[in-house]
Amino acid sequence: MQITHHRHTHDDDVPFDLWLRRELHVLFDAVAHEPVPPDLLRLVEQGSDDRCLQEPCRSC
Incomplete structure:
Protein backbone atom coordinates (compact mmCIF):
# COMPACT_ATOMS: atom_id res chain seq x y z
CA MET A 1 0.00 0.00 0.00
CA GLN A 2 1.39 3.36 -0.98
CA ILE A 3 0.50 6.50 0.92
CA THR A 4 0.56 9.72 -1.02
CA HIS A 5 0.37 13.12 0.54
CA HIS A 6 -1.56 15.63 -1.46
CA ARG A 7 -0.55 19.14 -0.71
CA HIS A 8 -2.70 21.84 -2.15
CA THR A 9 -0.79 25.02 -2.67
CA HIS A 10 -3.39 27.65 -3.31
CA ASP A 11 -1.98 31.13 -2.99
CA ASP A 12 -4.75 31.98 -0.52
CA ASP A 13 -3.45 29.32 1.88
CA VAL A 14 0.11 30.65 2.14
CA PRO A 15 -0.61 33.35 4.75
CA ARG A 51 4.98 -11.34 22.24
CA CYS A 52 3.00 -8.15 21.69
CA LEU A 53 3.74 -8.26 17.98
CA GLN A 54 2.35 -11.79 17.62
CA GLU A 55 -0.83 -11.55 19.65
CA PRO A 56 -2.66 -8.84 21.60
CA CYS A 57 -1.78 -8.69 25.25
CA ARG A 58 -2.87 -6.57 28.17
CA SER A 59 0.66 -5.55 29.18
CA CYS A 60 1.30 -3.44 26.05
Whole structure:
Protein backbone atom coordinates (compact mmCIF):
# COMPACT_ATOMS: atom_id res chain seq x y z
CA MET A 1 0.00 0.00 0.00
CA GLN A 2 1.39 3.36 -0.98
CA ILE A 3 0.50 6.50 0.92
CA THR A 4 0.56 9.72 -1.02
CA HIS A 5 0.37 13.12 0.54
CA HIS A 6 -1.56 15.63 -1.46
CA ARG A 7 -0.55 19.14 -0.71
CA HIS A 8 -2.70 21.84 -2.15
CA THR A 9 -0.79 25.02 -2.67
CA HIS A 10 -3.39 27.65 -3.31
CA ASP A 11 -1.98 31.13 -2.99
CA ASP A 12 -4.75 31.98 -0.52
CA ASP A 13 -3.45 29.32 1.88
CA VAL A 14 0.11 30.65 2.14
CA PRO A 15 -0.61 33.35 4.75
CA PHE A 16 -2.59 30.88 6.84
CA ASP A 17 0.18 28.28 6.59
CA LEU A 18 2.77 30.82 7.69
CA TRP A 19 0.61 31.97 10.58
CA LEU A 20 -0.09 28.39 11.66
CA ARG A 21 3.57 27.38 11.52
CA ARG A 22 4.55 30.44 13.57
CA GLU A 23 1.86 29.84 16.20
CA LEU A 24 2.74 26.16 16.52
CA HIS A 25 6.37 27.11 17.13
CA VAL A 26 5.33 29.62 19.78
CA LEU A 27 3.19 27.01 21.53
CA PHE A 28 5.37 23.92 21.28
CA ASP A 29 9.05 24.80 20.78
CA ALA A 30 9.72 24.81 24.52
CA VAL A 31 8.14 21.38 24.91
CA ALA A 32 10.04 19.96 21.94
CA HIS A 33 13.33 21.07 23.49
CA GLU A 34 12.69 19.42 26.87
CA PRO A 35 14.72 16.29 27.63
CA VAL A 36 12.98 12.96 27.12
CA PRO A 37 11.96 11.47 30.48
CA PRO A 38 14.23 8.54 31.43
CA ASP A 39 11.34 6.06 31.69
CA LEU A 40 10.11 6.90 28.19
CA LEU A 41 13.63 6.79 26.78
CA ARG A 42 14.16 3.35 28.32
CA LEU A 43 10.93 2.06 26.73
CA VAL A 44 11.94 3.36 23.32
CA GLU A 45 15.44 1.92 23.57
CA GLN A 46 14.16 -1.49 24.67
CA GLY A 47 11.82 -1.74 21.72
CA SER A 48 8.60 -3.67 21.78
CA ASP A 49 8.11 -7.05 23.34
CA ASP A 50 8.02 -9.73 20.62
CA ARG A 51 4.98 -11.34 22.24
CA CYS A 52 3.00 -8.15 21.69
CA LEU A 53 3.74 -8.26 17.98
CA GLN A 54 2.35 -11.79 17.62
CA GLU A 55 -0.83 -11.55 19.65
CA PRO A 56 -2.66 -8.84 21.60
CA CYS A 57 -1.78 -8.69 25.25
CA ARG A 58 -2.87 -6.57 28.17
CA SER A 59 0.66 -5.55 29.18
CA CYS A 60 1.30 -3.44 26.05
